[in-house]
Amino acid sequence: MKPTDVPSIQHSARQVAIQVVTNILLQQGSLSTQLARHQHDVASEHIPLLKELCFGVCRQYPLLNSIALHLLNHPFEEKDMDLYAALLIGLYQLGYMNTPDHAAVNETVEACRILNKDWATKLINAVLRRYQREADDIIEELEAMPSVEYNQPKWLVKRFKKHWPEQFEQIIEASSAHPPMCIRVNENRVSRETYKAKMAEEGIDSENGQLSPTALYLRSAVRVNELPEFDEGFSSVQDESAQLAAHILVPEVGEHVLDACAAPGGKTGHLLEFAAAKQDQEETLDLTAVELEPWRLEKIEANLERIGLMANLQCADAGDLDTWWDGAQFDKILLDVPCSATGVIRRNPDIKINRKPADIDELVTIQKTILAQVWTTLKPGGHLLYATCSLMPEENEQQVAAFLTSHDDAKEVPLNALNPVLNVASGVSVSHGQQLFPTIKGNDGFYYCLIQKNIV
Ligand SMILES: C[S@@+](CC[C@H](N)C(=O)[O-])C[C@H]1O[C@@H](n2cnc3c(N)ncnc32)[C@H](O)[C@@H]1O
Known part of the structure; x- marks a missing residue:
């Protein structure tokens, strides 16, 4: 069945996200290299969605992976890592995006067909629907696992706790947060205060960094081409x-x-x-x-x-x-x-x-x-x-x-x-x-x- 009633996700962004996440699962390159290679496979207006799906799955991977393994009788084989990627993306949509639940399920099922793996449609459908019904209970059951509680691989949780007991909570929280956008003002061209004022004129609010005399934190992220005189080198993202x-x-x-x-x-x-x-x-x-x-x-x-x-x-x-x-x-x-x-x-x-x-x-x-x-x-x-x-x-x-x-x-x-x-x-x-x-x-x-x- 084609999900004609659920146009929430642009088809190609999902398919490209499946490819990127599959390659990451198969250790064929980092997220940044994979995105750099594949982001132009989707229309430019769908790049933010592609990034949201890929970054989101990676950010929430310890939890999503535990949920998926809990719901599957057997883990997928390496040759079916594309299905596993599709499943993780579906779970991410159910848990973290505004996509209507039925759309997330139907589109993931449809993705199996596009991958020429019709045999998996029933399984994927059943897994996602069960998660839809039992999400709270499943998460409660899995929360005792350190990787789920802290949303980090278990070995990293152990090392952070061992090396940095005082900073542990801060490290965990900050490592799962969306990073702020910070720029470096090119003092060879303009002072930090002047550039800050130029940005404010464009409606971009910022605050001085307290460590680096050239740092400005933007209150909300913008595209670099919205930054004043970015192409002329007045600032860099750093x-x-x-x-x-x-x-x-x-x-x-x-x-x-x-x-x-x-x-x-x-x-x-x-x-x-x-x-x-x-x-x-x-x-x-x-x-x-x-x-x-x-x-x-x-x-x-x-x-x-x-x-x-x-x-x-x-x-x-x-x-x-x-x-x-x-x-x-x-x-x-x-x-x-x-x-x-x-x-x-x-x-x-x-x-x-x-x-x-x-x-x-x-x-x-x-x-x-x-x-x-x-x-x-x-x-x-x-x-x-x-x-x-x-x-x-x-x-x-x-x-x-x-x-x-x-x-x-x-x-x-x-x-x-x-x-x-x-x-x-x-x-x-x-x-x-x-x-x-x-x-x-x-x-x-x-x-x-x-x-x-x-x-x-
Ligand atoms: C942490 S990144 C450097 C970031 C960079 N300093 C910056 O601020 O943009 C490390 C870099 O070292 C490069 N690299 C790794 N091994 C290297 C080697 N043996 N010689 C030179 N570069 C190497 C990597 O490809 C990577 O680009």
């Missing part, structure tokens, strides 16, 4: 914690600076803007940006083109110096390593599906190698800022502790050593560096440690 990197490292024109793991280039752009803003002319920093993934390097190019500043871009493994380094040592290095992204789950909710405990060990090894190699490119007396958007001590303070133990030419210095007026007191001072936690209406979770190379 979380407030991430903005601290440039304010901590204080890059100056005339310095030779490395951004070692650079894409998509948010911090690359900020380092350049920061240095240029301190100069009278449009002179800029001598900045090298290294990125492993070619398609991500293109994002840096686009970002820099928009703000009108330039860097020496290298597509390489930052840890393989022979492939990109010319031997000229750097005054300052930003090392924003690949990490578990456990401080930014709300922006990358597919972490709830794909991240596994073993990933942390693997990432720690990668970070260790890059850190040790990149360290050799730093001048004596120079500074390296080690950064992650992780809440895992293994990737952060423990990584730095191991590094300091094995490198007697390295010493930790305070985060405001190069910028004494910077407010860096918002996080928790850990054994090495500062751990920032995600806050519901504010910054993401982040980690910073500033390390100086001794002059021998």
Whole structure:
């Protein structure tokens, strides 16, 4: 039966959402890469719906997955992951969207037919209808599971509780919330107060960030092309914690600076803007940006083109110096390593599906190698800022502790050593560096440690 009476969901947005969620379930890429690849498969007016379905399923995955497994006699096989994705999307609509219940059920059943899996229509129909009737009882029964109670994978709940008992509730709440839209004002073009006033004239209300002097939080999110002079580089979308990197490292024109793991280039752009803003002319920093993934390097190019500043871009493994380094040592290095992204789950909710405990060990090894190699490119007396958007001590303070133990030419210095007026007191001072936690209406979770190379 065709759901002719229920035009609530544009057919193609649902089908594309099924494809995106299937690929995530099959570990074939992250939500952001999948959306970037597939969002143009739907009409532009349906992109918000596509995003709502995909982000929503990932955000609520621990609960939706438990409900689905509870209602199915057997989990779906890998070859039928598309059906499982359709089921999760149907459950998400029933639980979290305004779609009328009968529409959510009928459209999911119809999706099975479009997938050429008519054999599953009865099953999907029965599962969704049972959930419709018994939702409260089912949820009550499942709530004893930590993954359902906290809406996070069980292993992450355990680790957050163990490492951050005092911040546990905050981490859980902020990790499931919709993140605020935060922008960085390009002080090379305009002051924060002037830009704030320009936005207010356009009806966009904002508040100053308390940590980063360039941060503005929008009261409600807007499309970037609604931001005043966005295409001319007057502002960029960037979380407030991430903005601290440039304010901590204080890059100056005339310095030779490395951004070692650079894409998509948010911090690359900020380092350049920061240095240029301190100069009278449009002179800029001598900045090298290294990125492993070619398609991500293109994002840096686009970002820099928009703000009108330039860097020496290298597509390489930052840890393989022979492939990109010319031997000229750097005054300052930003090392924003690949990490578990456990401080930014709300922006990358597919972490709830794909991240596994073993990933942390693997990432720690990668970070260790890059850190040790990149360290050799730093001048004596120079500074390296080690950064992650992780809440895992293994990737952060423990990584730095191991590094300091094995490198007697390295010493930790305070985060405001190069910028004494910077407010860096918002996080928790850990054994090495500062751990920032995600806050519901504010910054993401982040980690910073500033390390100086001794002059021998
Ligand atoms: C946390 S992200 C960096 C975010 C970036 N600094 C920004 O602010 O936009 C880490 C980046 O490192 C890249 N990467 C991973 N391994 C790398 C390696 N061995 N060498 C260089 N880049 C690497 C990833 O592709 C990813 O783009």
